[in-house]
Amino acid sequence: xRSEAHNPxxxxxxxxxxSGDGAPLLLVHGSGLSKGSWRGLGxxxxxxxxxxxxxxxxxxHGRSGTPHDPAAYAMERHRGxxxxxxxxxxxxxxxxxxxxxGARVGLSIAAHEPSRLRxxxxxGGSWAPMNGNIGATFTPEWHEALTxxxxxxxxxxxxxxxxxxxxxxxxxAFSQDDPEALAxxxxxxxxxxxxxxxxxxxxxxxxxxxxxxxxxxRHRESQDAARRMPAAAFFELVGQDHASSLQPVDQVTDxxxxxxxxxxx
Numbered sequence: 666x667r668s669e670a671h672n673p674x675x676x677x678x679x680x681x682x683x684s685g686d687g688a689p690l691l692l693v694h695g696s697g698l699s700k701g702s703w704r705g706l707g708x709x710x711x712x713x714x715x716x717x718x719x720x721x722x723x724x725x726h727g728r729s730g731t732p733h734d735p736a737a738y739a740m741e742r743h744r745g746x747x748x749x750x751x752x753x754x755x756x757x758x759x760x761x762x763x764x765x766x767g768a769r770v771g772l773s774i775a776a777h778e779p780s781r782l783r784x785x786x787x788x789g790g791s792w793a794p795m796n797g798n799i800g801a802t803f804t805p806e807w808h809e810a811l812t813x814x815x816x817x818x819x820x821x822x823x824x825x826x827x828x829x830x831x832x833x834x835x836x837x838a839f840s841q842d843d844p845e846a847l848a849x850x851x852x853x854x855x856x857x858x859x860x861x862x863x864x865x866x867x868x869x870x871x872x873x874x875x876x877x878x879x880x881x882x883r884h885r886e887s888q889d890a891a892r893r894m895p896a897a898a899f900f901e902l903v904g905q906d907h908a909s910s911l912q913p914v915d916q917v918t919d920x921x922x923x924x925x926x927x928x929x930x
Contacts, residue, residue: 685713695765877905
């Protein structure tokens with residue numbers, strides 16, 4: 666079922682889908698992607714057997730609203746978007762699974778609105794301020810590419826920085842983005858939304874942090890978070906970098922199910 670919720674603060678429409686049956690589980694994608702990424706990789710087909718799966722498009726992505734003002738992408742707006750979807754579906758609290766920026770949103774909700782979450786699972790996530798991470802993750806010229814050359818230029822520079830082509834699914838997702846909205850989203854992400862060490866220490870939501878061994882910064886931050894948080898565990902994906910951390914679908918979903926079973930026990 667495809668539907669739309671609205672952030673009560675600024676009215677931005679947030680597209681979401683619900684399928685499956687069981688305990689509610691929310692999937693939140695990373696920067697530049699969309700809810701369709703979970704379907705394309707096979708997560709939806711796997712998880713909807715056991716869960717009521719909710720997938721949403723972050724603002725600035727997919728079928729959700731695409732404001733061009735960086736102020737519209739403050740972390741409290743993202744938290745409000747998730748809460749609006751949970752309210753619209755009546756599925757709060759939910760198990761939350763977030764990749765990359767979706768993981769950052771989940772950590773922020775766990776710190777500010779923990780009653781919304783049953784559990785939190787982060788994949789390739791980070792909790793500290795992102796200063797410089799957009800350039801390190803994509804391309805140092807990300808702002809120029811998005812504001813002058815659009816998505817084709819951004820994708821070309823990103824591939825040049827990686828030294829290899831993007832996988833077809835990621836290329837397709839990014840090619841459909843609004844470059845001005847993505848530039849605004851990245852600008853806001855660079856300057857805010859992180860947690861302090863004290864906020865992280867106080868998160869009590871049961872949390873599983875997953876990161877690839879070649880995703881060095883997120884691997885380090887996820888390990889650190891697992892040591893700090895009172896109800897957290899860390900697991901590494903051997904040989905995976907940030908872009909490939911979602912690729913071992915069976916491994917990730919097995920880890921998720923084992924984690925949720927341990928929490929229930």
